[in-house]
Amino acid sequence: MKKLMLVALICASAVFAEIQPEPTGIIETLPETWPAHWIIAHDAAFFHMSDGKLIVLDADSDDVTGRFKGFMNASFIGMFVQARTRPEIYLAETFRSRGSRGERTDVLTIYDKRTLGPVGEVVLPPKRSSNMPTDYNLQLVDDEKLALIYNFTPAQSVSVVDVVAREFLAEIPIPGCALTYPMGGRAFSSVCGDGSLLTVVLGDDGQQASSSRTEPFFDVDDDPMMEKAAMHGGIAYFPTFHGNIYPVDLNGTVPVVGEPWSMIGDEEGGWRPGGLQLAASDSSGHLYFLMHAQGREGSHKDPGVEVWVFDGEAESRVSRIELSLPAISIAVTRDDNPLLIATNINMEIDVYDATSGNHLRTLGDFGQETPLILRAAH
Amino acid sequence: MKWLDGMTESGTREIASKTSRRGFLGRLAAVLAGGAATIPLLPVARSQESSNPPPGEQGDPTSCEYWRYCAIDGFLCGCCGGSMNSCPPGTEMSPITWIGTCENPVDQKKYIISYNDCCGKSSCGNCLCQRNEGDRPLYRPQVSNDINWCLGTSSNSYHCSTAIVVGTALDE
Numbered sequence: 001m002k003k004l005m006l007v008a009l010i011c012a013s014a015v016f017a018e019i020q021p022e023p024t025g026i027i028e029t030l031p032e033t034w035p036a037h038w039i040i041a042h043d044a045a046f047f048h049m050s051d052g053k054l055i056v057l058d059a060d061s062d063d064v065t066g067r068f069k070g071f072m073n074a075s076f077i078g079m080f081v082q083a084r085t086r087p088e089i090y091l092a093e094t095f096r097s098r099g100s101r102g103e104r105t106d107v108l109t110i111y112d113k114r115t116l117g118p119v120g121e122v123v124l125p126p127k128r129s130s131n132m133p134t135d136y137n138l139q140l141v142d143d144e145k146l147a148l149i150y151n152f153t154p155a156q157s158v159s160v161v162d163v164v165a166r167e168f169l170a171e172i173p174i175p176g177c178a179l180t181y182p183m184g185g186r187a188f189s190s191v192c193g194d195g196s197l198l199t200v201v202l203g204d205d206g207q208q209a210s211s212s213r214t215e216p217f218f219d220v221d222d223d224p225m226m227e228k229a230a231m232h233g234g235i236a237y238f239p240t241f242h243g244n245i246y247p248v249d250l251n252g253t254v255p256v257v258g259e260p261w262s263m264i265g266d267e268e269g270g271w272r273p274g275g276l277q278l279a280a281s282d283s284s285g286h287l288y289f290l291m292h293a294q295g296r297e298g299s300h301k302d303p304g305v306e307v308w309v310f311d312g313e314a315e316s317r318v319s320r321i322e323l324s325l326p327a328i329s330i331a332v333t334r335d336d337n338p339l340l341i342a343t344n345i346n347m348e349i350d351v352y353d354a355t356s357g358n359h360l361r362t363l364g365d366f367g368q369e370t371p372l373i374l375r376a377a378h
Numbered sequence: 379m380k381w382l383d384g385m386t387e388s389g390t391r392e393i394a395s396k397t398s399r400r401g402f403l404g405r406l407a408a409v410l411a412g413g414a415a416t417i418p419l420l421p422v423a424r425s426q427e428s429s430n431p432p433p434g435e436q437g438d439p440t441s442c443e444y445w446r447y448c449a450i451d452g453f454l455c456g457c458c459g460g461s462m463n464s465c466p467p468g469t470e471m472s473p474i475t476w477i478g479t480c481e482n483p484v485d486q487k488k489y490i491i492s493y494n495d496c497c498g499k500s501s502c503g504n505c506l507c508q509r510n511e512g513d514r515p516l517y518r519p520q521v522s523n524d525i526n527w528c529l530g531t532s533s534n535s536y537h538c539s540t541a542i543v544v545g546t547a548l549d550e
Contacts, residue, residue, distance in 0.1 A: 130526035178517040298511035
C-alpha cells in the first residue's frame with residue numbers, strides 16, 4: 001500500500017511539474033503621464049458618501065472592461081486636483097473614527113498616479129467644506145508648491161499646505177467669501193456674497209502677506225454669477241444664471257474683471273446655463289457650457305440638453321452640440337483632438353468628439369453609482 | 379433611478395417666486411436668527427409667529443412636489459423614519475442650516491423654511507429630492523443647498539433633510 005501511494009505521489013508530482021505555475025503577487029501600474037483621453041470620474045457615492053472613488057477610465061476605448069484602469073478611494077465627498085509637474089494627485093478627505101461617527105480627521109492625501117496608491121498625507125484642521133464637489137474647493141498655486149483647501153464651519157477660511165514638504169502651513173480667514181481660484185504666484189481669489197472678489201497674497205511661509213477686494217461687479221440678486229467657472233489661460237469665465245459671462249483675469253495678484261458678454265444673444269427659447277459641473281474649456285481656448293431651454297428661477301442646476309461652445313477671446317459662439325442624453329456635468333480633454341465627456345442623467349458617461357459634436361460611445365458598467373464630476377487626465 | 383427622478387422633477391416644475399433684494403434680506407434675517415426652534419427668532423418673525431397659527435397643509439409630505447421643499451436638496455426625512463419637521467431616531471438635528479422661501483398653496487402665502495439636516499448616520503438613501511427655487515451659489519451659504527449643513531453636530535455625517543416653517547416671508 002505504501003508503495004502504491006509513493007508511486008501515485010511521484011506521478012502527481014510529474015504531472016504538476018509539467019505546468020509552469022503562474023507567479024503570484026503581480027500588481028499593475030500605470031504610466032507616469034496618462035494618455036490625453038484618459039479621464040477621472042469622481043463617483044462621490046452620494047448614497048454612501050464615505051466610499052467615494054476617483055475612477056480612471058480610457059474614454060477612447062470600446063473595451064468595456066479594459067478601459068477601467070483602476071481607482072483611488074475618496075472619502076466623504078473628497079475634493080481633488082491633479083498636479084501637472086509631478087505624477088501626483090492631491091485629495092482632501094474626511095474620515096471619522098467610527099465610520100458615521102467618532103472623531104473627525106481631515107487629511108490631504110497625496111496619491112501617486114503610477115500606483116494609484118497613497119504616498120503621503122497632511123493632517124488638516126477638521127474644517128474643510130463638505131459640499132457638492134466643485135473644481136474650486138482645492139487648488140494649487142505657487143508653481144504647484146502650495147495646496148489651498150476651502151473651509152466652511154460655517155466660518156469661511158482656506159487651509160494652506162506645502163505639498164512638497166508635506167506640511168500644513170496656515171489657515172487664512174476669508175469671511176463672507178467662498179472657494180479658492182488660483183492666481184499668479186502665491187495668490188488666490190474667493191467669490192464673496194456681496195458680488196466682489198477677495199484676493200489674498202501669501203508669503204513664503206504660507207501666511208497672509210496682503211489682501212485686496214474688488215468692488216462688487218455682479219448682481220447677486222437678479223443675475224447671480226455661478227461659482228463654476230471655465231478656466232483658460234489664467235482667465236476664469238464665470239457664467240451667470242441668465243447666461244452672461246464675466247471674464248476675470250487671474251494671472252496676476254490682483255484680479256482684472258472684464259466686461260460681461262452674453263452667451264445667449266438673440267437666441268430664443270429661454271436658454272440658460274445649468275448643471276452641476278456645467279463649464280469646461282479645451283486647450284485652444286474654447287469654452288463649453290451645459291445649456292437648457294425654458295430657463296426659470298430654480299433651473300440653474302437642471303441637466304443640460306446641449307453644450308454651447310464659445311471662443312472666449314472673440315466672445316462668440318463656435319458651435320452647439322446636441323447631447324444624446326441630458327447631462328449634469330462635463331469636461332473636455334486637453335489635446336488637439338479633444339473629447340467632450342458628459343455625465344448623463346442615467347449616471348453614465350457619454351463621450352463626444354468635441355470638434356464635430358458626434359457621439360462616440362457611452363461609458364457604463366464601470367461600477368459607478370453617482371459620477372458627479374469628471375476631469376480629463378493631465 | 380432616484381437621482382434621475384429628482385433631477386427631472388425639478389426640470390418640469392413651475393416656479394412662483396422670484397428673488398429680490400428685499401426678499402433676500404427677509405431670508406437672511408431668518409437665517410441669522412437661526413433655524414432651530416431652540417434659537418430665538420428675530421422680532422419680525424416672532425411677531426408673525428405669535429399672531430398667526432401654523433400654516434395649513436396640503437399635499438403629500440413624502441413627495442418631492444410638497445410645497446415646503448421648494449429649495450431642498452437631499453433625502454426627505456419623512457421617508458427615513460422622521461417627518462418633514464423631525465429627525466429619524468438616533469440622529470441629531472443640525473442647529474444651523476440653509477433656508478428657502480416657499481409658497482403654501484393653502485393660503486398662497488410665502489413662508490420661510492429652515493432645512494435643518496439630520497446628522498450622525500450615513501445617507502438615508504430614500505426619497506432624494508432636488509429643487510432649487512431661491513438656491514444660490516456657495517458664496518451665499520445661507521441660501522445654498524449644495525452644502526452639507528451637518529455643522530455644529532457631534533458628527534458631520536449627512537442623513538436627511540427636514541423642512542421646518544420658521545416664519546412668514548416679508549412681502550416681496
